[in-house]
Amino acid sequence: MRVIIIGAGKIGFIIAKILVEENYDVVVIEKLEERANTLQEYLDVEVIVGNGVKTSILEEAGIREAGLLVAVTESDETNLIACMLAKNFGVAKTIAKVKNPEYILENKKDREMFPGIDYMINPKLVTAKEIAKLIDIPEALDVAYYAEGKIQFLELKIPAEAPVANQQIKELKFDFPFLIAAIVREEELIIPRGDDFVYPQDIIFVLAKTVDMLRVERFLGTKREKAERVMILGGGYTGFQLAKILENRRYAVKIIEKDYHRCVKIAKELERTMVLNGDATDINFLKNEDTGNADVFVCLTDDDKLNLLVSLIVKNLGVKRTIAQVGRSDYITLMENVGIDVGVSPRTLTANRILRFIYQKNKVLSVTLLGNEEAEMTELLISESSPVVNRKLKDLNFPKGSLIGSIYRRNEVIIPKGNDVLLPGDSVTIFALPEVANIALKYITG
Template sequence: MRIIIIGAGEVGYHIASRLASEDKDVVVIDINEKVLDRVSEQLDVQTVLGSGSSPKVLEKAGVRDADILLAVTDSDEINLIACTFANILSPGLRKLARIRNPEYTDYQEVLAKDILDIDMVINPEEEVIRTIERLMGAPGAVDISDFSEGRIKLVGLWVREDSPVAGTKLFNLREKVGHERLIVAAIIRNDRLIIPQGDNTLKDGDLIYFVCEDQYLNKVLTGFGIHSETLRNVLIIGGGNIGFKLAKGLEKRNVHVKLIEIDRARCEFLAENLNRTVVLQGDGTDQGLLLEENVRSMDVVVTVTGDEEYNVLCSLLAKNLGSKMTITRINKFAYLPLVRTVGLENTVSPRLSAVNAILKHVREGRVISAISIKEEAEALEAIAQDKSELVGKPIKDLPFPQGAIVLCLIRGEDVIIPTGDSIIEPNDRVIVLSTRRNIARVEKALTVKLEYL
């Protein structure tokens, strides 16, 4: 598979790193020579200096022989022009474009199919809003992702010293939690990924990921000692696109929303275009303002300005003043593990959301979803095909690569938490967790014979 990535920023670099580690043929285009030097020094990829919107540069990168083009620069216009020329030079090429401007995303279906034949228009901000809404729906979880149109949840949460599951072996976990419909997918201990086995013991400080059905999520969380409450009061700091769209969505859920924005002109826009949200002009780091707006009564404080350092300060202040939960927007990948060390467990990243949205479209086979876990693993949802070696055998007998486990099967309306005796049938939706080094093998396992394994 030959993949051309236009843009070597945080998103482009991260995707190139992931795909290069899977031995895919990757070409990265960027206009910044220093950025490309970093890419070529650290990754096993080809680089091309120039604008991805130039047909000559695309030709030089081998667009006619490529399988996928990912236009992920910070410029919507460059991404759209790149897809335009790619469509002319290589009509059968799969194209994905990162688009953020609402003036373009309002027409994304027309852009995708009727004009540019783009296979996927990815709006990181909309992905972030969905992530925030999922986190709000499961207080206590630090990470939550959807599979099977939301029917299945992949949830990450910390094991604390006072947690009822601390010290529990995994083969006793379902009994301890009081629910059979879950399976632990991964354990992160001291920043090291553990693919779990039955005799693993959960310890204080572990970050565990488990899979369960959405309808049982609250019961499972209760078993872990986490009690959800009805969402009533939300404070949003930052009235940009994310803050504005989040407030509009919360208004429909009958949630009382306050929004703090520092820019006066933007406040006027927000006040005109929001119905029940209380718009306040001010600084989210103003302790007096937060106390005046009764930050202690807030179920969630969401900081989503474009300045991540400012977001961190606002969240720390809100948490110190008594807010029950904070959600913090972070852009740089390097900051994500750092903010957790200062006590901010719930973070969202437009760039990471863009990466997850893109990955599922570059996977081989009929992959529906792809979610990264701590840069070391990935959870894939795919449709098992007739010719796959995984079909028709008990899971315990499958020639599956080490470091990969089947988490869940969806067969029609039935959700199956598998055992070793469960059998995958053609057209089952299969959710698999795999370490990064085995992703390519798992892709093949879902589509073709596995004798080479």
């Protein structure tokens, strides 16, 4: 299928990269020649220099054959107009990135009034929602849900004192089923076998039923106390949305914002959150607000350096956990090394969400990128015609570097063992390294 991506920023780049690996025909339209050239160098895509709302450019990109258009430029209006044009050209699915929250169509009725766009995505809202998930499960570096929320997938760090440290995976016996789907050790991703070991400081990806996850985490020794007090730096749209989500979940939230008028504006909208007007680099101000006793401190300013600095200050004051928004995702590892617990890149998150939506209607239910895009988690529906139907898992010749993480059958979740059988109508999560992801999917869908 032909896919047109408008805008070759970070988001466009990630989406193009993944889609190329999945064998889509990708055409990217980019206004800036410089960026277009960079893209051309790295990816096997067609790049057209020009404005994505010009019909002649769109025709040149082959809009008439395209099945999908993703508009992710910096300009909301360009994105929205491009999508509407694409719909008129007969493109089946359109996705627009929209920064201005006022444009976001919240309910189905609104969307029917605006038929040109199938999916609107707001990077700030996505970021706020993802951070809220991280705060809900404080030990997790990443959280994802599958099978309508019945399966939880966590990225966890093994502490030195954990009972499972230095043990072989096949020795880990527990009443509730779980699966260690991957291990990241020294920045390298391993799909583990039974005889592999789990070491302290390993980052593991664990899959289990959502209801069992708490017990599984205790067994692994990774469970932490639930957070109660959250402080947010930056009262922009992301911070405001995060505060709104958290106060609804009964956290005690404080939000620090420098601009007084912005403070007044968000104080009007928020119910229980305390809005503080001040400068977060002023240590006395932070001390007076008892920052040291906060469970989580989230830095959401647009300035990476400020986020890093304040994270370090509050860590020093005694905050248990810091989460910082990082504009340049390549710095995340670096920032996590110097003391920030979790770095979050809005662009990566947005790309992630868009990909999930793209996969949704092609039998694949959803996809999540793990770590630094080193592996994918895909949710897939098993059809009647699939060659794997009615065969025991241990008899299947599944490609190396991939595995079936869970089976969702008639509202029930199964963490599979070798003797389990796949049936038509099952929804399965497949975990795979990018180079084998496609082979694994093909193997299942036939």
